[in-house]
Amino acid sequence: MSNESNNAPEEHVEEVVNTEVESGEQSEASLMDELTQANFRIEELEQQLAETQAALAERKDVELRAAAETQNIRTRSAQEVEKARKFALEKFANELLPVIDNMERALQGTSAEDEATKAVHEGVELTLKGFLSTVDKFGVKLVDPQGEEFNPDHHQAIGMQPSNEFPANTVMMVMQKGYLLNDRLLRPAMVMVSQGGGSVDTEA
Numbered sequence: 001m002s003n004e005s006n007n008a009p010e011e012h013v014e015e016v017v018n019t020e021v022e023s024g025e026q027s028e029a030s031l032m033d034e035l036t037q038a039n040f041r042i043e044e045l046e047q048q049l050a051e052t053q054a055a056l057a058e059r060k061d062v063e064l065r066a067a068a069e070t071q072n073i074r075t076r077s078a079q080e081v082e083k084a085r086k087f088a089l090e091k092f093a094n095e096l097l098p099v100i101d102n103m104e105r106a107l108q109g110t111s112a113e114d115e116a117t118k119a120v121h122e123g124v125e126l127t128l129k130g131f132l133s134t135v136d137k138f139g140v141k142l143v144d145p146q147g148e149e150f151n152p153d154h155h156q157a158i159g160m161q162p163s164n165e166f167p168a169n170t171v172m173m174v175m176q177k178g179y180l181l182n183d184r185l186l187r188p189a190m191v192m193v194s195q196g197g198g199s200v201d202t203e204a
Helices: 004-085 089-109 116-136
Strands: 140-143 155-162 170-175 178-181 184-187 189-196
Touching: 089 116, 089 178, 089 184, 116 140, 155 170
Parallel strands: 155 189
Antiparallel strands: 140 178, 170 189, 178 184
């Protein structure tokens, strides 16, 4: 009887210890589950963050491309408008060139020294000056390269001649004056170019 009484406290202690161990194991298992879930949630949030950052970067890239394209369109449009403004008169200006040519021929056919043609000469001369002044306001510039170096961008050589008066590759005679419209060639000047010293004519 006394032995059973003595063993009772030990059994109770063992039972308590076992219960606490089981409780501790359950708490540890529960803690591990919570940590696993927390890690999973962290990974999930990190993935969502990465996806969101990638989407934002892609959207930013699209916006930058759109802004650049919009700027390019504005620049091209402005250039086209400026080009149209500058050269809208090109066809009209070309139609005026024969009129100028005819007035210059009229001047060549008259003389300010001849009483018979003096009035006509002065009238045509004043008209031509006024006409050239008017077209100049709209960007039409005269190309009269007498004595200048030959420029293939603005001059068209119809021939070359030897000359002791003009250096080689110099315009020695202008057959027909040229014209520019806002620095764009409307018509090249028709010229004779010097070869310098020599005696043989050469067609260009």
